[in-house]
Amino acid sequence: MGPKSPIYDYLRYKKKFPTVWCPGCGIGTIMGAIIRAVMSLGYDKNDVVMVSGIGCSSRMPAYVDFNTLHTTHGRAIAFATGIKLAKPHLKLIVVTGDGDGLAIGGNHFIHAARRNIDITHILINNSIYGMTGGQYSPTTPRRAFAYTAPYGNIEPDFDVVELGIAAGASFVARTAVYHIIQMGKIIEKALKHKGYSLVDVISQCPVLYGRLNKMRSPVEMLLWQKEHTVDIKVAAKKSPEELEGKYIVGIFKDDPDMPEYVSEYQKLIDSLKE
Amino acid sequence: MPNKERPALVQGNIACGYGALAAGCSFFGGYPITPSTEIAEFMARELPKRGGKFIQMEDEMGSLAAVIGASIAGAKAMTATSGPGFSLMQEHIGFAYITETPIVVVNVMRGGPSTGLPTMTSQSDTLQAGFGTHGDYYAVAFAPSSVQEVFEYTVKAFNAAEFLQTPVVLLMDETLAHMREKFIYPPTDSIEVINRKKPETPFAWFKRFEMTPDCISDFPAFGDGYRYHITGLVHDPMGFPTAVSSEIVKSAEKLRDKILIHKDRFTYYEKFMTDDAIWLIIAFGTAARSAKQAVIEARHHRMKVGLLQLYTIWPFPDELIAELSRNVEGIVVAEMNMGQLIREVKKACPRKLPILGANRYDGVLITPDEIIHSLKAVHGSKEK
Numbered sequence: 308m309g310p311k312s313p314i315y316d317y318l319r320y321k322k323k324f325p326t327v328w329c330p331g332c333g334i335g336t337i338m339g340a341i342i343r344a345v346m347s348l349g350y351d352k353n354d355v356v357m358v359s360g361i362g363c364s365s366r367m368p369a370y371v372d373f374n375t376l377h378t379t380h381g382r383a384i385a386f387a388t389g390i391k392l393a394k395p396h397l398k399l400i401v402v403t404g405d406g407d408g409l410a411i412g413g414n415h416f417i418h419a420a421r422r423n424i425d426i427t428h429i430l431i432n433n434s435i436y437g438m439t440g441g442q443y444s445p446t447t448p449r450r451a452f453a454y455t456a457p458y459g460n461i462e463p464d465f466d467v468v469e470l471g472i473a474a475g476a477s478f479v480a481r482t483a484v485y486h487i488i489q490m491g492k493i494i495e496k497a498l499k500h501k502g503y504s505l506v507d508v509i510s511q512c513p514v515l516y517g518r519l520n521k522m523r524s525p526v527e528m529l530l531w532q533k534e535h536t537v538d539i540k541v542a543a544k545k546s547p548e549e550l551e552g553k554y555i556v557g558i559f560k561d562d563p564d565m566p567e568y569v570s571e572y573q574k575l576i577d578s579l580k581e
Numbered sequence: 582m583p584n585k586e587r588p589a590l591v592q593g594n595i596a597c598g599y600g601a602l603a604a605g606c607s608f609f610g611g612y613p614i615t616p617s618t619e620i621a622e623f624m625a626r627e628l629p630k631r632g633g634k635f636i637q638m639e640d641e642m643g644s645l646a647a648v649i650g651a652s653i654a655g656a657k658a659m660t661a662t663s664g665p666g667f668s669l670m671q672e673h674i675g676f677a678y679i680t681e682t683p684i685v686v687v688n689v690m691r692g693g694p695s696t697g698l699p700t701m702t703s704q705s706d707t708l709q710a711g712f713g714t715h716g717d718y719y720a721v722a723f724a725p726s727s728v729q730e731v732f733e734y735t736v737k738a739f740n741a742a743e744f745l746q747t748p749v750v751l752l753m754d755e756t757l758a759h760m761r762e763k764f765i766y767p768p769t770d771s772i773e774v775i776n777r778k779k780p781e782t783p784f785a786w787f788k789r790f791e792m793t794p795d796c797i798s799d800f801p802a803f804g805d806g807y808r809y810h811i812t813g814l815v816h817d818p819m820g821f822p823t824a825v826s827s828e829i830v831k832s833a834e835k836l837r838d839k840i841l842i843h844k845d846r847f848t849y850y851e852k853f854m855t856d857d858a859i860w861l862i863i864a865f866g867t868a869a870r871s872a873k874q875a876v877i878e879a880r881h882h883r884m885k886v887g888l889l890q891l892y893t894i895w896p897f898p899d900e901l902i903a904e905l906s907r908n909v910e911g912i913v914v915a916e917m918n919m920g921q922l923i924r925e926v927k928k929a930c931p932r933k934l935p936i937l938g939a940n941r942y943d944g945v946l947i948t949p950d951e952i953i954h955s956l957k958a959v960h961g962s963k964e965k
Contacts, residue, residue, distance in 0.1 A: 352808060353805075368810065369821060369822065373808060374808050375809070376650075376803075376811045377811065378813060379646070379676055385638060386653075388643075389653075392647070393608055393650070393656040394655065394803065397654070397803065397804050418639040418643070572629070576632055579629055
């Protein structure tokens with residue numbers, strides 16, 4: 308793939324590359340999937356806004372040729388809410404990690420989902436705080452190791468999908484970096500969806516999570532994703548025992564009829580004019 | 582709308598709302614907190630009627646985040662809060678500062694720290710308004726003292742924010758926020774409204790944080806066709822993060838110089854009977870009204886007292902204090918806290934003078950008598 312590939316039109320490759328991400332990291336793959344989804348939907352780059360918080364995943368906006376905003380830790384969704392309300396025609400993509408999106412930013416996440424505001428939230432879930440060097444996050448599984456869980460994690464982890472559905476998001480899906488084709492399709496659907504669309508993407512951090520949890524190579528981590536994910540259609544035919552320890556991937560909720568916040572606000576404005 | 586023919590009795594918080602609308606505010610993000618909530622309620626009622634947007638966010642950090650987002654998308658945007666909420670907002674005030682995003686933050690001061698005195702008056706966030714966020718920071722903060730002035734200074738706060746592309750804090754206090762006074766809506770064509778500088782250069786040549794002689798750069802909104810990067814990291818003129826020493830220094834100095842170059846333009850104050858004064862009171866906000874009365878009463882007793890009322894608190898008008906202190910023998914700084922602005926006054930005075938505070942920090946408005954008491958003390962200290 309040379310600089311003539313159409314994807315280069317969407318990258319700030321002359322200014323910002325190489326990226327800060329470690330070898331074997333999954334974030335670049337996800338960035339590629341997001342760009343291809345935007346390309347296939349034919350969005351004007353001037354209408355796309357990518358917002359992020361703090362962490363490895365949050366460096367993504369610097370590399371893509373959209374309107375890009377790198378904000379504070381955990382608050383990306385709240386910034387995106389302001390942008391979307393002020394200019395409703397813009398397409399808002401929020402990229403968070405698991406610590407950024409679920410710990411410090413958990414409150415903004417559930418409330419944006421509750422409002423069902425038209426934002427696409429790509430939650431890059433590698434179960435670790437990477438930027439700060441390997442501390443446990445709200446999605447680190449029990450008994451997994453991290454530098455702040457040196458004897459194994461004793462906290463239960465969040466199920467991002469259940470959380471998103473319970474909070475009121477109208478589109479909720481999970482995928483993994485290993486399932487690159489599925490990931491692309493799901494992100495495209497999430498972008499097209501009008502309302503809060505949440506995509507939990509299981510990603511890999513071989514340098515920290517992998518090293519601490521006996522999966523030192525990116526290939527081992529991707530194979531782990533292959534072995535530990537079950538498609539939602541296949542899962543429907545399996546018993547709970549068979550699904551123990553597995554992550555179901557696919558689209559869990561896709562409700563286009565739920566009232567969307569910005570449209571509701573516009574209706575309110577219109578009703579006051581009469 | 583209360584106008585010259587039909588003045589109305591209006592609350593300070595409501596006058597703030599009128600001022601914001603007059604300045605062109607079209608976005609309010611907030612979180613309920615006493616004693617500022619009436620501003621949010623007013624904006625929730627009025628903004629949608631005008632096609633603007635109001636959102637009640639899940640907390641104060643989210644409020645200011647939404648406000649900054651709306652401003653980046655081109656709206657004039659504000660929030661209003663009080664003590665604890667103002668503390669929570671500090672990180673995003675820093676973010677707006679380093680990303681050069683115009684926003685207005687109204688802080689209706691109540692007693693603190695922590696939950697403090699939620700329903701009682703105070704001026705104890707004065708230093709916080711200047712130094713609340715982490716890192717080197719040059720703040721802009723205005724402090725009106727009457728309902729009419731709340732309107733005027735809310736407009737000025739938006740103008741300063743838009744012109745300087747920086748967060749501006751409007752410091753009110755509980756007394757001012759809840760007091761009802763005569764208010765006249767000025768003729769619309771008499772209200773000066775300033776908008777942020779927009780680019781004329783094509784996208785290919787555009788640099789969001791370009792170094793300019795007056796440190797003001799062009800600011801297109803997201804969606805205007807100028808795709809650029811904004812980050813809370815120290816950045817180069819393009820907006821991308823940098824770790825190059827020379828660029829770090831230039832970026833920090835641009836943010837500082839932007840405020841200092843235009844300091845005179847945004848320094849507001851009023852002198853009252855200072856021409857022949859040998860004793861000077863310095864005050865702001867509602868304390869300045871008690872101070873004015875103290876001047877009148879002291880003059881009855883043939884004390885040559887004058888008042889310097891500050892409307893611009895930050896950047897602190899050091900030169901003005903230095904100049905006025907030249908002809909006086911003592912200064913009283915009247916404020917409703919344990920002595921915050923007095924530190925700045927002491928730093929700004931080039932020669933040694935008795936400088937005393939008249940302070941009240943029990944949640945009640947300071948009285949003229951208390952200020953006169955301090956005047957007598959400063960007078961006495963000189964005679965010793």
